[in-house]
Amino acid sequence: MSHSALINIDTQVSFFHRDYWEDIDFSDFQLAICQLITGCQKLEMPVVDIFHVADQGPFSLESGYVKPMPFLTHQADVTFHKHVHNAFTDTGLDHWLRVRGINHLIICGIRTEQCCETTARVASDLGYRVSFVSEAMLTFAMRYKDITLDSQTLRHRTETVLEGRFATVQTVSECLESLR
Template identity: 40%
Template sequence: MTSALLVIDVQESFRQRKNWAEVSNPGVAVEVGRLVDAAREKGGVVIWVLHSEPGSDTPFDPESGHVRLVDGLAPRDGEPVLTKTSRNAFTTTNLQQRLTELGVRKVVVCGIQTEQCCETTARLAADLGYEVDFVTEATATFPIRWDDRVLGTDDIIERTEFALAGRFATIRTVKELTEA
């Protein structure tokens, strides 16, 4: 089965925000890099996705210069780099068309943010009929603040795994996907 590694939003924009100091996995790019290397070695497809918010005057505004992969990650010739403006990687890109053209039936999801762009991409991929592996340890997130409450990163990650496992995705480890 042809599979594709979807690298979601591992971009400099996040590192420019004040809350980067609270990130759950500051080494997310290293874990993602391991998955990229393994996917390439196995002949899989690697698709890079960046989040953009044109006109927002934030680190996600293309004018900021931060809508680019973090240092240490780089696409090879022929690896698509898609730019999205929605939370999931499908709605505002031609991702589904590319996956169909490549004969992909299985996607592996990693990147930033665990419960937002990564989870929503995994859910939509499952709804579209793809087999989905979700690699939580190759994702990163931040505490969520709402009114006077805070949901910590460990709780966010656990909730995401519970919500996805057995319904939308199989939760995998980097080791499972790099040593197999």
């Protein structure tokens, strides 16, 4: 039997204070992640909030920005702070999940191709079944040398490399339906 948990990664106020912040996909993201959280809570599934913490800047605890974005109204079952891209290294998340017999993770949050993807890969390597709900994720355009990848291209690239290898890519509706 599968026991599931929703892992909400880095949906924190800190991002509003980064120079790359853009509102382009934000309203769709808010709607999707709220639907996913509400659906998981109705199924009495634990919701885990993960926040990225740095020594300085808007991701430092001293900044006051390491807290849920204002539109989030859920009460997390537990919150972990991370200092690297994945939600497992030195956080206690793996222990918390295993003690509860959780073997299926549903991942949502911010920076699809960074912290969400890295967490999915590590979770898969640790033996968890992973649902990657990129519809309930947000990212921002990235530039390297003379090439810029917009958020939709990054999302598609991430879905392509994860699907069937590290995770099952699902929409909010597909994910919630699969849990019933």
